[in-house]
Amino acid sequence: MADINEKIAQLENFIMKKCLWQFHSRAWDRKNQNENILRMTAELLCGETVNTDDPADRCYWVDAVYLADSYRERFDWLASMSKDEIRELFLALRERLDYVLVDGSLNEELTDPRY
Amino acid sequence: MPYHEFECSKCIPERKKHAVTKGPGEDLTHALPLGYLNTIPGSISERGCAYCGAKHVIGTPMKDVIHISHGPTGCTYDTWQTKRYISDNDNFQLKRTFATDVKEKHIVFGAEKVLKQNIIEAFKAFPDIKRMTIYQTCATALIGDDIDAIADEVMEEMPDVDIFVCNSPGFAGPSQSGGHHKINIAWINKKVGNVEPKITSDYVINYVGEYNIQGDQEIMLDFFRRMGIQVLSTFTGNGSYDELRAMHRAHLNVLECARSAEYICNELRTRYGIPRLDIDGFGFEPLSSSLLKVGRFFGIEDRAQKIIDEETARWKPELEWYRERLLGKKVCLWPGGSKLWHWAHVIHDEMGLDVVSVYTKFGHQGDMEKGIARCEVGALAIDDPNELEGLEAMYKLKPDIIFTGKRPGEVAKKIRVPYLNAHAYHNGPYKGYEGWVRFARDIYNAIYSPIHQLSFLDITRDGIPDEGGFKTQRMLSDTSLSEEVRKSNYMREYTGTLDIITPLREKSYPEFNKKP
Numbered sequence: 182m183a184d185i186n187e188k189i190a191q192l193e194n195f196i197m198k199k200c201l202w203q204f205h206s207r208a209w210d211r212k213n214q215n216e217n218i219l220r221m222t223a224e225l226l227c228g229e230t231v232n233t234d235d236p237a238d239r240c241y242w243v244d245a246v247y248l249a250d251s252y253r254e255r256f257d258w259l260a261s262m263s264k265d266e267i268r269e270l271f272l273a274l275r276e277r278l279d280y281v282l283v284d285g286s287l288n289e290e291l292t293d294p295r296y
Numbered sequence: 297m298p299y300h301e302f303e304c305s306k307c308i309p310e311r312k313k314h315a316v317t318k319g320p321g322e323d324l325t326h327a328l329p330l331g332y333l334n335t336i337p338g339s340i341s342e343r344g345c346a347y348c349g350a351k352h353v354i355g356t357p358m359k360d361v362i363h364i365s366h367g368p369t370g371c372t373y374d375t376w377q378t379k380r381y382i383s384d385n386d387n388f389q390l391k392r393t394f395a396t397d398v399k400e401k402h403i404v405f406g407a408e409k410v411l412k413q414n415i416i417e418a419f420k421a422f423p424d425i426k427r428m429t430i431y432q433t434c435a436t437a438l439i440g441d442d443i444d445a446i447a448d449e450v451m452e453e454m455p456d457v458d459i460f461v462c463n464s465p466g467f468a469g470p471s472q473s474g475g476h477h478k479i480n481i482a483w484i485n486k487k488v489g490n491v492e493p494k495i496t497s498d499y500v501i502n503y504v505g506e507y508n509i510q511g512d513q514e515i516m517l518d519f520f521r522r523m524g525i526q527v528l529s530t531f532t533g534n535g536s537y538d539e540l541r542a543m544h545r546a547h548l549n550v551l552e553c554a555r556s557a558e559y560i561c562n563e564l565r566t567r568y569g570i571p572r573l574d575i576d577g578f579g580f581e582p583l584s585s586s587l588l589k590v591g592r593f594f595g596i597e598d599r600a601q602k603i604i605d606e607e608t609a610r611w612k613p614e615l616e617w618y619r620e621r622l623l624g625k626k627v628c629l630w631p632g633g634s635k636l637w638h639w640a641h642v643i644h645d646e647m648g649l650d651v652v653s654v655y656t657k658f659g660h661q662g663d664m665e666k667g668i669a670r671c672e673v674g675a676l677a678i679d680d681p682n683e684l685e686g687l688e689a690m691y692k693l694k695p696d697i698i699f700t701g702k703r704p705g706e707v708a709k710k711i712r713v714p715y716l717n718a719h720a721y722h723n724g725p726y727k728g729y730e731g732w733v734r735f736a737r738d739i740y741n742a743i744y745s746p747i748h749q750l751s752f753l754d755i756t757r758d759g760i761p762d763e764g765g766f767k768t769q770r771m772l773s774d775t776s777l778s779e780e781v782r783k784s785n786y787m788r789e790y791t792g793t794l795d796i797i798t799p800l801r802e803k804s805y806p807e808f809n810k811k812p
Contacts, residue, residue, distance in 0.1 A: 197669035198641050199582075201574035204666050206558060236547065240571035243589040280325070287328035288661040 189274050191256060196278070199251070202244050208283050208291040214241075215278045221245035223271035226252065227264040299327055300676060304684040310336045314679040316668070324665050329679040332660040334470045339682045341471075342703055343657050348375050349472025350464035350479040351431040353556055356393075357507045357533040358540065359383035362418045362425050364394035366411050366443055367433025371395065371466075378702065380720045381507045383534045384514070384801050388425070394418050398435055408441050415450050419457055427537040429460045437465035458537070460487055471658035471680075473555065473633070480559035483540070484567070488560075493542035497526035498811050499594040502546040502570075504561055505553030505634075506577070508533025510724030511797035515731055516577055518800050523591060523599040524808035531557055544568045548593055552577055555633035555663055577727045578635075578735075579642030580608060580615065607729035615646065617787040618736035621773040623648035625743060628693065629671070630686070630700035631718035633659040637666035639699070644672060647736055652693045655681050657701075683707055696743050712751045714742040730792055737790045744769040 196203055202214050217238070221231050222245040233239040252259055262270070283291065300315040316327045335341040344352065347365075352375035356363045365372035372395040383389060396414040398407045415428065430443050447459040464478040501520065506513045513533040520527050528546045529539040549561045551574045561572040573589060576582030584604045591600030627649045629636055636654045643649045654667040655678040668677050676689060686704055690713055698708050698715045705715035716722055716738055726735040742748070746767055753760070774782055781787070 199585075201554070201576065201637075201666065204554075204574075204662055206554075206562075206660075206662050210562075236569065236571050237565075239593055240548070240573055243573065243592045246592060247585055247589060281323055282665075285325040286665075287325060288665060289330075290332065290661055 185270065185273065188256075188258065188270060189277055192252065192270075192274050193277055193281070195251060195255065196248070200244065200248070203278060203282055206290065208286075211282050211291070212279055215275050215282070217241040218244050218248065219271050219275045219278070222248045222252070223268055225249035226259060226267050226271075300678075302685045302688050304688050305339070305682070308336055308338050311339060311682075311685070315681075315685075316677045318668055318671060318673050318675045318677065320673050324668060328661055328668070329664050329677055330661070331656070331664055331679045332470060332473060332658070333680075335680065339680075341657075341680055341682060342701070343470075343680060344375075344472040345466035346464050346469035346472060346475035346478065347371060347431060347433055347466040349469070349475025349556075349658070350462050351375050351429075351475070352379065353472060353507070354476055354479045354532055355429050355431065355462060356389050357381040357383075358429070358535050358537055359385050359387075359389050360425060360427055361389060361537050362392075362394055362422060362428045363389060363431070364396065364414065364418060364428060365431045365433055366396045366407065366436045366441065367398050367431075368435060369395045369397050371431075371433045378720065379507070380510050380724075381533050382511060382797070383508065396436075398433075403435060403439055406439065406441065407436055408446050411436075411441065411443065412446050412450060415446070415459070416454070419454065426457045427459075428457065429462060429537075432461070432463045432465045434466045437463070437467075460537075473658040473660065476556040477559055480557060481563070484543075484560050484563045487541045488543045488564070489541070491538050491541035493528055493539065493545050495526065495528075495545065496810070497524060497808070499523070499525045499596065500528050500546050501525055501548045501550050501590070502529050502531060502543050502564070503527050504531040504549050504551045505555075505557030506530055506533050507553075509719070510721045510726075511800075512577070512725045512727040512731065514797050514800050515725050515728035518803070519587060519603055519728070520590070521805045522603055523587075523596060524806070525590070525594070525596075531560060544570075546570055548573060548590070550575055550590055553634040555659060576638055576642070578638050579646050579732055580612065580729060581646065582638075582642055583727075583729065583732075584608070611729040611733050613787050614733045614790050615736055617784075617789055618733070618740050619646065619648050620777060620781050620787065621740055622736065622743070624650060625696040625739075626650050626652045626694065628653040628655075628690065628695040628698040628700070628713075629667075629718075630655045630681075630698055630704060632657050632701065633663055635699070635718050637663060637670055640667050640670035646732070647739070649739070651675050652695055653678065653689055655679070655686075657681075687711065697739060709751075712748075714745065714748050716742055725797070730796060733790050734792065740773065741769070744773045746772065 205211050205214055218241050221242055224231050226249050231242055233242045299312050300317050301312045305311040313330045316329050372393045376393040396411050402410055443461045447461050462479050462482055464475040468474055513530050517527055529543050549564055549570050549572045551561050551572055564570045565572050575586035587600040588597050591597035629651050633656055636656050640651055651671045653676040654671050656663050699718040701719050708715045722738045723734055725731040
């Protein structure tokens with residue numbers, strides 16, 4: 182079984198190749214996207230109900246459904262993880278994405294006030 | 297992910313931080329090309345200006361509008377017709393371009409009078425058109441002409457017309473991307489919210505950042521209509537001026553080219569609470585997941601799935617035919633902005649092409665992040681390359697084909713590299729399932745063109761071979777294929793027709809009852 186870093190790398194690689202939501206142009210927006218879509222993806226993988234009453238939440242949710250379905254299809258090891266383990270994994274994944282896309286990013290426009 | 301220094305640009309050391317090779321085990325925090333900066337003196341850039349970005353890219357795809365440039369005729373001429381953003385009103389905006397023909401005397405004495413004359417004259421010449429956009433240019437911006445005041449005067453005198461003023465002269469940004477930004481913000485500030493639309497569906501979207509290149513928008517519109525979705529406006533390909541004034545009433549903004557139009561999506565999200573969903577309209581898998589996402593947002597994903605199943609069954613065997621013949625071919629993916637990330641992964645996944653380089657002329661660092669994330673290890677990523685760098689990269693990487701604009705494309709042809717037009721396409725549309733097969737066919741035709749093979753002969757040195765006869769494309773492409781592939785009953789060449797857009801304009805769609 183893959184260790185947690187390898188699992189995070191696999192999940193991250195899929196997002197970076199197949200998704201666009203993580204690349205919004207502002208630092209705060211990227212963190213917002215990461216937080217909401219990854220939280221909802223974890224909830225879906227844990228079989229929990231996701232609140233989609235608000236249009237903004239519904240928009241996060243459609244990306245989360247795609248991600249959860251794709252992860253289930255590609256990564257067998259997810260099925261053997263407990264809910265707590267999945268939550269922990271996705272918190273670590275979010276930290277990693279926040280680093281690559283915001284805190285450690287070399288993109289000088291993320292905080293450009295004239296953007 | 298080390299920075300890459302071109303031999304030809306050693307005399308311009310600032311260029312070094314504009315090119316990066318994607319290394320194994322590295323991520324975006326290791327290196328990222330600089331982007332969206334002023335062109336470095338000494339480097340002959342291939343970019344357009346901020347006026348071009350506002351007018352040519354974003355403004356003029358609007359179909360029912362007189363698009364007039366306030367400046368010399370050269371500005372409007374050079375931003376006319378080179379991009380094939382067709383429209384369903386007989387291509388009014390593509391056939392005609394307008395300018396106020398500003399001369400030296402106007403620079404000295406002012407050009408407001410000539411502007412007003414031209415506006416009235418243009419409306420009288422085309423009495424069926426009641427909408428106009430006016431684009432500021434460098435010359436008239438510098439002399440301080442007040443275009444807004446003149447537009448207001450005309451609208452007062454001619455109450456049935458409406459005029460939009462875009463103040464984005466050529467010098468107002470490092471590249472055309474500055475103009476994208478300005479016209480996005482000007483449109484939402486001045487025009488959105490001015491018209492109340494008729495809502496005919498429970499599911500209403502704006503389709504944003506889509507320019508109807510050879511019919512791309514109409515292909516996607518067909519899918520949305522088959523799902524019972526009302527496309528309130530398209531920003532801006534084949535889009536209508538008044539529909540775009542009603543963008544505030546959509547339930548969802550579906551964003552395609554984030555490089556040119558994320559600004560208006562972000563503003564619509566902030567001001568009107570309309571969420572932004574970024575999608576990929578190119579390639580079977582990305583398009584399918586995009587349609588499903590839009591469907592799921594409204595709870596009608598079953599309608600999306602029906603389209604996906606039908607279209608995939610119809611077109612997959614044809615895509616596979618080309619994939620078998622394109623496997624391992626090397627590509628320099630050198631478009632303007634968004635296609636470097638729309639295409640980087642999916643031409644590899646679905647056509648078997650190897651992307652050896654990505655570049656962007658006017659993209660931002662965010663575009664490079666997406667492009668580098670999606671391309672394979674070893675690819676060379678270049679921001680705003682000059683012509684010599686492009687040549688050096690092609691000599692080094694030896695691509696089988698490049699996807700780029702017509703200026704660098706003609707340069708590539710000179711060194712015997714075939715090119716496809718990534719901006720205006722060759723035989724598009726390229727969006728949709730059939731469109732993606734058309735793209736694969738264009739790539740195949742370019743790489744295996746028998747005429748292109750002749751270009752490898754140097755007739756100053758080599759003799760003209762007079763044995764073996766003429767080789768067809770199939771003779772060139774099928775030599776290394778297995779018999780199983782060559783004789784497959786499943787795979788087939790493209791079977792579509794020349795014009796796939798006109799029939800869509802006459803098509804009728806299922807009616808889905810609106811909830812009371």
